[in-house]
Amino acid sequence: MRIGKGVTRRGRVLLLGMILALAAARLPADEVVGTLDAVGSDTLAGLMLRWGERLAERHPGVRLQLQASGSASAPAALTAGTTLLGPMSRPMSAAEREAFVARHGYPPVELEIARDALAVIVHRHNPLETLSRRELDAIFSESRRCGAERPIERWSQLGVTLPGDRIVLHGRNVASGTHDLFRLRALCGGSYRVRLNEHPGSAAVVAAVAAEPSAIGFAGLNHLTAGVKALRRRDAGGEAAAPTPAAVRDGSYSLSRSLYLYVHLPPGGTLPAPERAFLELVFSPAGQAVVEAQGFVTLAPARLAEQRAWLAALPTAE
Amino acid sequence: MRPFLTRRRGEGPWPWLAAGSVALSLSMLAGLLLLLAVGGLGHFWPAEVSEVTPREGAPFAGIPVREERVVGSERRERLYFTGNLDLDGERWRWIPLDAIAALEAPPELVVLERRRWGDFLGHLVALEDGGRRHAGAAAWPALEERLATLETLRDERDHLRDAVVAPLVRRLEQGGDPAAAAELARANARIRELQTAMQGATLVLESVDGRRLEQPLAEVLRAWRPNAMSPPQKLAAWGRGVWRFLSEGPRAANSAGGVWPAIFGTVMMVLLMSVVVTPFGVLAGIYLNEVARQGPFTRLVRIGVRNLAGVPSIVYGVFGLGVFVHGIGGSLDAWFFADSLPSPTFGTGGLLWASLTLALLTLPVVIVATEEGLARVPEHQREGALALGATRMEMLTRVVLPMTVPAMLTGLILAVARAAGEVAPLMLVGVAKLAPQVPVDGEFPFLHLERKFMHLGYHIYDTAFHGDDVQAAMPLVYATALLLVLVILVLNLTAIFLRHHLRARHGVASRA
């Protein structure tokens, strides 16, 4: 008998029981089986793994193999054809897209899977509530490209009284997506002050700001704790945008970004069953609940419906 | 010249400063160990849950964590872990001490550990199970019983998935095997059946301020009522917590669960490293001490080797990245794994390269220890063996090396202790934040040298700096740090003991 091969004794007993119970079972048409490969961002690693777990609950025969070595690894693997799914925490650059098109003759499909935002944080006892973009730039950058006239180095310049008074800056290190996004959106592409404490992780930024009353920093929304307070952004009209899920979802909070999943799919082609099941899960309510539980922000309903419709319209493989 | 029996006239403050520095060094060491022990072990103790009634606003349930002074005033405030992320959108709460109107510890408060949304703290109202409803006092026993059933179901499902389904899927992928398909369908049907059995029951929960929550029971991992537990029960729960920490994988982006894969990865890497470093280190030691002609050149080489022990570990990491990963790994990929390029197989960090890098890093330790051992062997032992007609090799293998084994072992243990604690080079050559696949499994060739692996030291760094919620992760970081320190202390104590033992034995031998 082949069944017990390579299986422990306990497994064999179990299998025997199952055969007695389900003697006539066959592989049903909707049974999805296979290994699913994904190569890409480490920001998205937790999210992808949780989706993989949920998928394995729905389809016990499916396994997700994730290689999370950074967003830059996704286009390379997609172009090479070693994977069909490439999670990325930034959109693909023109050069990466061109390389893919040059190899395959068509672009990869870009799917938005979640939204994420950076919050500007201060110590929980800091009375400051809002900051304008110009102030933010004057605090964090030495280039002041957003148009501030003078650098802001003291809390008293913002009308806040704190012990120590000098503003202490905390942020992320070079070579992190957070560092680049903040530089692009908050500093108008300028450069950071040298005094910025460059921590190697967002959790470290939050811990540092939570411990220091005169500190200000920036970190991913999913890292915030009760020790820090997220500031709202004040625009020219004096309206303040808080990093609430709604503002992040529609982009009215400008320090937000989309998280992507790139799919290698020829025009008119079909997706293998495991990949398809994975995408179905991602855009299902259960999949979006995972997004929320991981601390990211779910997609806008319209965007979600649009991508669901796209998925439903794909011809099924047979 | 020591010790002195008579007390001399005043020597001024200096001797006391010298003594103070010993005291200070020892206090710092003890303080660090104490900090790790308290922070790490305290986490598993089922802490009492308080029901806090603030002067203003609704009451809440929470576990006190620590107190701090409010900035710019003399008031103090306390941090509570309140859980209930799904209800509040927040798991922590700071409250000034003077804003607390009342503190209670009602015995019926439950803590639920859930797979999503983290812990729940509050009241258990009812357990609804397929039409039956256990409410009031009956709810808790029913919950305990159902959780035990769930655990066995979960174990069976996990076992089926890992031991039955996974191999079948691999067989299916390698070639259409009709028998495998049928088996798989049966296994899957059983898993679905188990999953259906797990579903169904729902808990009706209520937070302290009266908000209701329907919680599917399948998402609940454990439940306890800390305020109603007796100290022995708490001790038992503490023991189970420690065991789970050691035996389970991490959950929730490393901020919960255990460190088993990291322990496994560390041990695998260190084992591989020992396999590489021992023969080479011993060979080099024998060469330098027994074979090479002693002269300025060997002295120079010896100084070089000794100094390499002082070269920063990160430099070895850079070397490993340049030579092993990009150099040798890149070539291996080009020759043998060309079909999967540009996705690297060996051309990226992995277990093999990490082990080799650390082997290089610890080589001087083994060489130096071997040399010291060889130098301790009395010259007349060698002369005796040679005089009896042994060749040099026979003299070495039969007489000298057996006497040096403890020294080599000491060197190896010290090397292992050093390697287990090194993190910086690993960041460059193959450690991973989360490796869902351990480097050893039932799949050919069983030991996957190219895979990334988890490591206790890196786990500390990653959880403390990259985790989602640093406040929640701190106790786990403490516990992991304590574990790592304990492992290294035990290794070092073994080495110290061996060396001591060795000295004692050779003391006798050389006097004889």
Place this chain on the structure above:
Amino acid sequence: MTDPRQLRRRRLRDRLATLLITAGGVGVVVSVLAIGVFLAWEVVPLFLGEGALAPAELWQPQPVEGYAEPQHRWRPEPLVAGDAVHYGMAPLAWGTLKAALWALLFAVPLALGAAIHSALYMPRRLRARLKPTLELMEALPGVVIGFVAGLVLAPWVERHLAGALALVVTLPLGAVAAGGLRALLPAFLRARLSPGWAGLWLAPWLLLVGSLTLWLAPALEAGLPGGDLRGWLEATWGLDVASRNALIVGLAMGFAVIPGIYALAEDALSGVPASLGEGALALGATRWQTLWRVVLPAAGPGIFSAVMIGAGRAVGETMIVLMASGNTALMSLSPLEGLRSLSATIAIELPEAAVGATHYRLLFLAALLLFAFTFLVNTLAEVVRTRLRRRYRRLEGSA
């Protein structure tokens, strides 16, 4: 009788094995020594051929947007194509040396004090226990020390800055005061508290002094003009206080290098031929005078090499600096400001740098600098130590 054929076979086996050992040994030695050569090989393309970097770009201030004066900047990656990149490595090298300096300032007095105390005053049995204990201290992994320094100690110092600075003064005073108080004690108590065991019984006393200092520190701080230490430091001394500063790094890394310095210094001190000290003592010198005038000069080179080896360790330590320093590439010597070291920069940036690019090679250059520095320092220490050993042997021979 041995069979000549068997003898020949044994000889052959012997020669083969010797060959194997020689090959293995030479191979290991060569490959280990090849590290430096390899690093240099990777760095050379930076300075040769097209697009070569001028050394001035690395070590001298360059024009930077937003400043009239040229500045040192480390900005190796452009955000978008065409962005200015700056390869100023001077702040990183500076930070490395600064971290090592503050670590040594903390570690050397403690380690030497401990070495002197244990070589001169401690009973032999206690010394035999102390040495392995301090060895255990050295074995503590950097990542654990870094975690404690960065996430526990730094926030604590941030909240208790005045107390922490006061400890630097009160702890040594406390130790001296203990000596003075002991002289006032009745004889039977004094006998219990022998100087030989002072390393142990001083610990609770110092703990008491420390707690007292921390308890009183807020009151002391309130007595300053302005009632705020930070404001006072800034107004009076122009010092800027960062929470992740060189003091924290120095403390944490000092903790890590104390045992290494202690072990070598203790070896050097107890290796001084007893005849030297006995002569001085016989002439009526106190133990401390003997130490200061006779033993220390004799052991000086050994102590120097101990400090050198400590410096080598401090310069290369990665995880402690990475986790405790804040990684700010500043060029200041202030203990209350942050720093960024070469090793931490390598650890953070190398995994993300494009292979073969300028950034990648610059990080290799950083590794080469670390390698060269530690190798030189260690060689120096080793040479000095060898000389010293020879001198002791001579002294002992002549005595």
